[in-house]
Amino acid sequence: MRIPTLSILGLTLLPSLLQAQAVPVFKINHEDSAIKFAVKASVPIEGTFEKWDAAVTYTSPDYRTGVLDIKIQAASVNTGSGMKDGKLKGKDFFDVKENPLITFVSKKVTQTGPTTFEVEGDFTIRGVTKTEKLTLILAGKGTGTGTAVVTGTMAFDRKEYGMNSGIPFIKIADRVEVTVDLKAKRVSGPPVTFQE
Numbered sequence: 444m445r446i447p448t449l450s451i452l453g454l455t456l457l458p459s460l461l462q463a464q465a466v467p468v469f470k471i472n473h474e475d476s477a478i479k480f481a482v483k484a485s486v487p488i489e490g491t492f493e494k495w496d497a498a499v500t501y502t503s504p505d506y507r508t509g510v511l512d513i514k515i516q517a518a519s520v521n522t523g524s525g526m527k528d529g530k531l532k533g534k535d536f537f538d539v540k541e542n543p544l545i546t547f548v549s550k551k552v553t554q555t556g557p558t559t560f561e562v563e564g565d566f567t568i569r570g571v572t573k574t575e576k577l578t579l580i581l582a583g584k585g586t587g588t589g590t591a592v593v594t595g596t597m598a599f600d601r602k603e604y605g606m607n608s609g610i611p612f613i614k615i616a617d618r619v620e621v622t623v624d625l626k627a628k629r630v631s632g633p634p635v636t637f638q639e
Contacts, residue, residue, distance in 0.1 A: 467501045467632040469591070475626040478515060482601075483616040490522035492545075497625060504636045507552055511562060511577075513623070515545040527610070535608035536601075542570045547577065547597075554638045558582065562595070571604045577623065589629030597621045 476497070481489035494516040502508040517537040522528055532539045549564035558581050566575040575597055583591040598620045609615050629635075 465504065465633055467504055467635050468630050469499045469501075469627040470630050471497050471499070472626045472628065477622075477624045478513070479622045479624075481620050481622075483618070484610075485614040488522060488527060488610075488613075488615065490520055490527075492516065492519050493521050494519035497623075499625075499627060501632075501635065504633045506554065506560075506635050506637050509549070509552055509635070511547070511549040511552075511564070513547040517543055517545050517568075530610050536606050538569050542568070547575070549577070550574075566597070566599065568604050569606065573599075573603060575599055589634070591627045591629070593623070593625040593627065595623040595625075597623075 478492045478495050478497075479489065480492075481487075492515045495514060497511070497513045500510050500512070518532055518539040520528055520531050520537065522531070531537055534541075537545070544567070546567045547564050549562045551563040553561045553563075555561050560579040560581060562577040562579055563574060564577065565572050577595045577597040579593055579595040581591060581593055598618055600617050601619050602617050
């Protein structure tokens, strides 16, 4: 009786195992990727974050099941100016001691064109979370060689996140623009399917 029981068990588990394997898996190349920001000001403020992690995960080949999860170490901000970096890390801006991470976790992905997407997600900075939209342009789509290049932009109002102060002698706009350049390679599973 054991052999038929094991066979039935195997047949029962096989579809779920095959389904689990049929999921696109991507690995992001940090060396060729970057997360940048810019703020219009009387003295230009722009820079990068040196330390961050990002992942794209899928529960099926359908692009709509994809989740983009970005975690940035706020203290890794680099504008090329020690004075600006120090101010941005302080309580008036990122407040890195109390809130070390800046995060974005997508909740919904909508294809708006052949290679363009709108990604709605929870954006958290300084411990404040609000829904923001990241506009993405995708090259490669994870087909062929499995390499995809994602360029995304997002803008938010810094004052909505409690960053109401300025920097001495520098006039700063409220709007902050974030640029995400990610290079990802499909390491296993099928290609992601998109709308034609």
